[in-house]
Structures are given as structure tokens and as C-alpha cells.
Amino acid sequence: MILTDVAPLPDSALPLEAFKAHLRLGTGFPEDSLQDGVLNGFLRAALSAIEARCGKILITRSFTWEQTRWRNAEAEVLPVAPVTSVTEIVMRDAEGGEVIVDPALYRLERDTHHPKLCSQRGFLPIVAKGGSVRVSFAAGLAPDWGSLPADLAQAVLMLAAHYYEYREDTGLHGGCMPFGVTSLIERYRAIRLSVGAVQ
Template sequence: MMLVEESQVPVVALPVAALREHLRLGSGFAGADLQDGLLEGHLRAAMAAIEGRIGKALIARAFRLELEDWRGVEQPLPLAPVVSVASVTLVDAAGEAVAVDAGRFRLVRDTHRPKLAGKGGALPVVPVEGRVEVVFEAGFGPDWAALPPDLAQAVLLLAAEFYERRHEVGDPVAALPGTVQALIARWRTVRVLGGGAG
């Protein structure tokens, strides 16, 4: 399995001004926005850390999932919440791609474990020594305002932590701060039965 981020979160969707305010950085002065690039980097890093912990895409964007075969009758998708499935493509061993008709699959929505399922039957057979590519959009919404408040606060707190520790050498922080862990706890996916197909 390989998951590829097809599109990046646009800068305008990031709460750079909110992080600047949270850090109580000066504003209204010439050059007050000189640190915006640094703040953007910390926001992206904080989002990536939290997305990795909770298995959710925060701001909506496109992803491509590549599989050698389906995992079962229904294929779990590695991120939530999934907004839509744009395409399913079968690729044979020679690299020839065939798009699967949208009438043959459907999205099974779920807050934590969305799935791709066959419509009126099984998912299409993946070619021998080939692969299947699923392009889908996942995220809570197109901009920062769409995030649940607890996740938005967790990102700001973690980005601020990264900013405050940016000059420290050695002894990196191994775990997320307790307040961040508390804020994201309800969004974490609980694995049952050893991560089985269910």
C-alpha cells in the first residue's frame, strides 16, 4: 500500500495570523510578517503530526491510494473523513490503465473508518502483477473554519510548541504535549482485532 498526497493545503487555508496572535508576536510594524514563512512551516508540521496520530486529514485535499490487491470485500481507506472518491483505476503489469466506471463502486462513509465497496457486487478484479489506484478527497473542509474546535486548538498549541523550541539542540520532544494529546484523544481511531479487515 502506498498513499500519496496529490494536492497540498494552500497557504490561504492555514491560520498564520491566528498563530501569530496566539504567540503574541508584534503586529502593525514594518516587517511584522517576516516570520510568516516560519509560522507556516510550524503549522504544516503540527498538522502532519496530528493527522498521523488520528488518521484524519484536517483540511480537504486529494490523495491517491495504490494497492496490489483489495484487502477484502470492502477496502478500508487510510484517512477520514472522506468527502468523495474521484476515481478508481486498474493498472496492469505493462502499465496500461483502465478507469473503472463510477457505477461499480461506492463510498461507505464513516467518521473513523471509511471504505470503498462494490456497487451491486464485488469490487473489480485487480490485474495479476498489477495494481489499483484510488483517488479520493479527504478532510473536514476546505479551510481552517471547517475544523472541529478541539483539533484547531491542538494544531495551534503544537505549532506554538514547535516555534518555542525551534532553537533547542538535542533532547527532542518525543511525545506530544499532554494538552494536545487530550484535545485529539476523541479523534483517534481505536484498532480492534489486530487491525483486521473489519
């Protein structure tokens, strides 16, 4: 399975000024922008860490997901959530030839934690031996930073500030996700049920 973020967030979509205010960095100096690249790096790292912990994409962007077989030919659970649209499915054969699947053959079943790609006619298209399937889709909780739920936005700033504060620390004690961040994102995490346990 290969999941690719085909439209990474540009720097302009990151809350740089809000992060500077959160860090209480001084303003009005000629050197104000010297750390911008570093600060954006910490913001990206915090976004990625929270997305990974929650299994949710925070700010909407486009992805492709490629695999060599369906795990469930009737309804395939997509790798991230929430998925807002499936834009294309492409079947590739062993020789590299590609065919776009008719959108009438599938539908998106929206779900906060486990969105599914479902067949409209019993089964999803068969993946050729030696071939693959590529699903293109958009996913995200909000179209931009300003539309994010306040608790998630605060968690990103807090975690980015934590990374900034401990940027010279190579030990584990400073690199773990702070409790305040984990408590803010807890309600967004998917509950995984297994036999005799809740994870």
C-alpha cells in the same frame, strides 16, 4: 501501498494570523512578514502530526492511493478518514495500460474512522498480476480552517507553538506532543480492537 496528497494546502489556507496572535508576536512593524515562511512550516508540521495521530485529515484535500492488490476484495478500508467522495478508480495492467472503473461498480461507505470502498456486485475489480489499482478520493473534516472544530484548531495552534518554542532543542524532552494537545485530539482517535486489548 502509496498514499499521495495531490493537492497540498496552499499557504493562504493556513491560519498564519491566528498563529501570530497565539504566539503574541508584535504587529505593525516593517519586519512583520519576515518569519511567515518559518511559521507556516510549523503550522504544516503541527497539522501533519495531528493528522497522523488521529488518522483524520483535518482540512479537505485530494489524495490518490495506489496498491498492487486489494486486502479485502469485497470492501476495502481506505487509508485515511473521513473520506467525502471517491472520484475515480483506475486499474493498471503490467504493461502500463489503464482502464477507468465504471462508478456503478462501487460505492463509498462513509464512516468517521474507517470509511470503506465497497463493491456493488460482490467483489471489487480484479487487479492484474504485475499491475496496480489507483483510487482517487477527497478527505477531510472541514473545507477550510474556519470550519474546523474548535478543539482541533486549538490543538494545531498549541502544537505549532510548542514546535516554535523548542525549535533549537534537539533533545526528546521538548519534542514530545504536549499533554494539552493529546487531550484535545483524544476523542478523534480511532479505537483499535485486538484480541484481549484495546489500543
